Amino acid sequence: MQPDPGRDPIIYFDNAATSWPKPAEMIEAMIRYNGMIGGSPGRSGHHRSLDAGRIILEAREALAELFGCDALRIVFTKNATEALNISLSGFLHTGDHVITSSMEHNSVMRPLRFLESRGVQLSVVPCSGAGLLNPDDVRTAIRSQTRLVVVSHASNVTGTIQPLAELGRITRDHGVVFCVDAAQTAGVLPIRVDEMSIDLLAFSGHKSLFGPQGTGGLYIREGLEKQINPLVMGGTGSRSEFERQPDFMPDKYESGTPNTIGLAGLGAGVRFVLAEGMEAIRSKEKSLTEKFLQGLASLQGITIYGPPNAAGRTAVVSFNITDVSPSEAALEFDERFRIMCRPGLHCAPAAHRTIGTFSQGTIRFGFGYFNTEEEISLALESVRSLIKK
Amino acid sequence: METQRFIVFLFASVSYTLKAEKILKEQRIVHKLIPVPRHISSDCGVCLRVTADRRDAVESALQGRVKWEGIVLL
Numbered sequence: 001m002q003p004d005p006g007r008d009p010i011i012y013f014d015n016a017a018t019s020w021p022k023p024a025e026m027i028e029a030m031i032r033y034n035g036m037i038g039g040s041p042g043r044s045g046h047h048r049s050l051d052a053g054r055i056i057l058e059a060r061e062a063l064a065e066l067f068g069c070d071a072l073r074i075v076f077t078k079n080a081t082e083a084l085n086i087s088l089s090g091f092l093h094t095g096d097h098v099i100t101s102s103m104e105h106n107s108v109m110r111p112l113r114f115l116e117s118r119g120v121q122l123s124v125v126p127c128s129g130a131g132l133l134n135p136d137d138v139r140t141a142i143r144s145q146t147r148l149v150v151v152s153h154a155s156n157v158t159g160t161i162q163p164l165a166e167l168g169r170i171t172r173d174h175g176v177v178f179c180v181d182a183a184q185t186a187g188v189l190p191i192r193v194d195e196m197s198i199d200l201l202a203f204s205g206h207k208s209l210f211g212p213q214g215t216g217g218l219y220i221r222e223g224l225e226k227q228i229n230p231l232v233m234g235g236t237g238s239r240s241e242f243e244r245q246p247d248f249m250p251d252k253y254e255s256g257t258p259n260t261i262g263l264a265g266l267g268a269g270v271r272f273v274l275a276e277g278m279e280a281i282r283s284k285e286k287s288l289t290e291k292f293l294q295g296l297a298s299l300q301g302i303t304i305y306g307p308p309n310a311a312g313r314t315a316v317v318s319f320n321i322t323d324v325s326p327s328e329a330a331l332e333f334d335e336r337f338r339i340m341c342r343p344g345l346h347c348a349p350a351a352h353r354t355i356g357t358f359s360q361g362t363i364r365f366g367f368g369y370f371n372t373e374e375e376i377s378l379a380l381e382s383v384r385s386l387i388k389k
Numbered sequence: 390m391e392t393q394r395f396i397v398f399l400f401a402s403v404s405y406t407l408k409a410e411k412i413l414k415e416q417r418i419v420h421k422l423i424p425v426p427r428h429i430s431s432d433c434g435v436c437l438r439v440t441a442d443r444r445d446a447v448e449s450a451l452q453g454r455v456k457w458e459g460i461v462l463l
Contacts, residue, residue, distance in 0.1 A: 237434065240434075
């Protein structure tokens with residue numbers, strides 16, 4: 001079922017922040033949980049509690065199908081940020097060395113800078129002006145104390161897709177743990193944790209997986225949980241007679257009552273992705289992005305950042321209009337053209353330094369599966385009218 | 390006539406129990422989810438009860454797919 005944009009027609013180009021609209025199935029699943037089920041999963045054993053548990057298991061299984069892993073290797077978190085914090089703060093200790101790229105979001109950079117202040121050694125490998133990481137530079141940065149390489153699958157600023165498989169081969173060959181931030185790609189680009197040698201995969205539930213906000217998760221390779229401390233401890237509904245935190249997956253990292261209503265929505269969102277087919281979703285988003293890139297390139301007074309065409313990026317386009325600040329442009333897009341977009345630094349100052357747009361930032365259009373060619377044409381018209389003659 | 394005896398499969402947490410339940414449903418092995426009997430554990434979880442003659446069938450269905458913590462005769 002297609003979503004209904006309602007009686008307030010807008011052009012929603014902020015899908016890189018959170019996707020909208022959501023599939024009707026996702027909303028129905030959340031209504032069904034609240035109206036018909038309502039139990040606390042894994043806590044009580046009555047049949048409504050078990051039904052709630054089944055909803056969460058089904059969400060895990062849908063994600064496991066998407067990533068090619070076992071369902072119980074997936075931990076649910078409130079977002080990709082929390083998943084990354086577990087992977088970084090739970091794993092790295094004083095004296096360890098960690099490698100990341102200069103295109104990372106603050107969800108990676110801030111925990112790493114904090115850890116650096118506590119004695120973790122950090123190398124930030126520079127990327128090209130288009131935001132691309134060279135795997136050879138990562139290989140060169142590896143030392144004997146290197147325990148982790150953490151990179152985003154695609155940049156939230158430029159959409160630049162990093163060569164994950166190659167990076168995975170390098171980390172595997174050097175016995176280094178490989179952590180991927182898939183906030184921008186889970187649900188739209190193929191991710192197979194085994195083929196890409198991914199040890200830790202952090203994902204957002206509310207972007208291309210079409211779940212609600214407040215959902216995300218972390219895949220942890222078998223055995224690695226022995227080396228990663230949880231950030232939050234408490235009741236899990238399991239091993240209740242013991243005062244020590246369980247050491248098994250996923251309970252070790254899932255303390256407290258989970259976001260069952262959110263996970264009901266996430267499960268339905270992932271099943272929507274599986275039913276539509278990720279290739280069909282990617283193909284549509286790519287063609288919208290290509291159309292927009294080509295249209296922008298034909299205009300004077302526009303600077304486009306990131307890879308030259310849609311094949312090298314997700315459906316994200318960062319650009320600037322000469323002599324118009326991104327925030328000023330965004331206000332015009334919203335008020336005059338009802339286009340929702342995101343200006344500024346996108347929580348990624350390092351990425352903006354890399355592409356040369358710090359500190360003014362860029363205008364970012366993040367397209368999604370429910371956008372149309374007509375919306376792209378309208379957007380190009382709007383951009384044209386904001387160019388100063 | 391001897392009455393049929395039951396056994397329970399115990400799991401680390403309800404996620405595992407529900408995964409096992411799903412597998413048994415797929416394979417049409419008759420089972421029931423019950424609260425873990427008090428004399429086995431004071432845990433608040435649920436376990437899978439089957440008749441004792443289905444033990445081998447359940448073990449081979451779950452083998453390699455979901456780990457169980459123990460099997461107890463009721």
